[in-house]
Amino acid sequence: SQQGEEDPQALSIQEGENATMNCSYKTSINNLQWYRQNSGRGLVHLILIRSNEREKHSGRLRVTLDTSKKSSSLLITASRAADTASYFCATIVLGGTSYGKLTFGQGTILTVHP
Amino acid sequence: DSGVTQTPKHLITATGQRVTLRCSPRSGDLSVYWYQQSLDQGLQFLIQYYNGEERAKGNILERFSAQQFPDLHSELNLSSLELGDSALYFCASSVAGVNTEAFFGQGTRLTVV
Numbered sequence: 360s361q362q363g364e365e366d367p368q369a370l371s372i373q374e375g376e377n378a379t380m381n382c383s384y385k386t387s388i389n390n391l392q393w394y395r396q397n398s399g400r401g402l403v404h405l406i407l408i409r410s411n412e413r414e415k416h417s418g419r420l421r422v423t424l425d426t427s428k429k430s431s432s433l434l435i436t437a438s439r440a441a442d443t444a445s446y447f448c449a450t451i452v453l454g455g456t457s458y459g460k461l462t463f464g465q466g467t468i469l470t471v472h473p
Numbered sequence: 474d475s476g477v478t479q480t481p482k483h484l485i486t487a488t489g490q491r492v493t494l495r496c497s498p499r500s501g502d503l504s505v506y507w508y509q510q511s512l513d514q515g516l517q518f519l520i521q522y523y524n525g526e527e528r529a530k531g532n533i534l535e536r537f538s539a540q541q542f543p544d545l546h547s548e549l550n551l552s553s554l555e556l557g558d559s560a561l562y563f564c565a566s567s568v569a570g571v572n573t574e575a576f577f578g579q580g581t582r583l584t585v586v
Contacts, residue, residue, distance in 0.1 A: 392574060401475060401563060401577035402516075447516065449575075460529035461506055461565075461575055463516040 363391075363448045363464030371470045378435040380467040382448030383428075391424055391431050392449045394463070402447065405433075438471045445469070476500065479564050479578035487586055491552040494581045498545055498566030504528070505547040506567075506575060507539055511560040522547055523569075554585045 366381045384391070390409045394402040408415045408424045408431065415422045421434040435442055445466040476499035486492055498505050507519040518531035522541035533539075536554075541547040551558060561582050565575040 394577075399561070399580075399582075401477075401579045402565070402575075403475070404574040404576065407574055460518055460521060460531060462518050462531075463508075465515045 363450050363462065365446070365448060365464040365467045367467060368465065369468045369470070371472065372438060373472050374438060374440055376438055376471075378438050378442070378469055378471070380433045380446050380469070382431045382433070382464055384431075384448070384450050384464075385429065386450075388426075388450045390451065391422075392461075393420075393422060393431075393433050394447045394449060396445045396447065396466070398444075405446075435469075438469075440471050440473045443469060443471050475576040475578065477564060477566050477576050477578035479562075479581050481581060482579065483582050483584075485584045485586060486554060488554055488556060490554050490585075491550065492554065492583065494549040494551070494562050494564075494583075496547045496549070496564030496566075496578060498547070498564075499576055502566035502568055502576070503545065504567045504569060504575075505541055505545070506565040507533075507547070507549050508563040508565065509560045510563060510580075514560075516563075519549070551583070556585050559583055559585045 363384045392407045393405040396402045406417045419436045424431045447463045447466045449463045478497040480495045503524045505522045509517045519533040520539050521529040536552050539549045561580045563580045565577045567573045567575045
C-alpha cells in the first residue's frame with residue numbers, strides 16, 4: 360500500500376480560486392515533499408517541509424505539516440489554468456530495509472477552469 | 474529541464490522480449506530511483522541506488538533488474554515482458570536521498586504488444 364494518501368482524488372475549480380489538497384501518511388518521516396506532474400510528463404518538485412517545520416511558503420504555495428496527525432496540506436492560492444496538473448505528496452521511509460525509499464501517494468488531479 | 478536524461482522516450486516491443494531503459498542522473502547526484510507509473514497502480518517505487526549500491530527495494534518484479542554503474546548512470550532491465558508491463562517508467566535522481574528533493578526525467582513510455 361502507498362505511504363501517502365491524497366485527498367481529494369480530483370478537484371475542479373475556477374481560475375482565481377484557492378485549491379487545497381491533503382495528504383496523510385502512515386509512518387514516521389524525515390520530511391514530506393510535494394510534486395506536480397503535467398499529463399504524461401515527469402514530476403517536478405514543488406516544496407519540501409521537514410518534520411520539525413509546521414508551515415512553509417513558496418510563491419503561491421503554502422504547505423502545512425502536522426506530524427501528530429501524520430498529515431500535510433498543500434494550498435495553491437489564486438489558481439491559474441496553468442496549475443492544472445496532478446499533485447503528489449511524497450515521503451521517505453526511515454529505518455528498516457527500505458531506508459531512503461521515496462514513496463508517492465496516488466495524487467490529486469487538479470483542474471482549473473479559465 | 475531537470476537535468477535527468479532517460480532513453481529511449483518511447484519503446485514498443487512484443488510480449489516475451491527484453492528491454493533496457495537507461496537513465497543519466499544530474500551531474501553530482503549520487504542517488505537514483507526508478508518508478509513505474511500506470512493508470513491503475515499509480516506511481517510505484519521500484520528500486521533505489523546510491524553511489525553504485527542498492528539502497529532500497531520496492532515492488533520490483535523478479536523479471537526486472539537494475540544497476541548503477543561507476544559513472545552513476547543506471548539501467549533498468551525488463552525481461553519476459555507481459556502486456557501488463559506497459560507503463561511509463563521514470564528515473565529520478567537526488568544528491569543524497571533523505572533530505573533532498575528528487576529530480577525526474579521525462580520518462581520512457583513502454584508499450585508491450
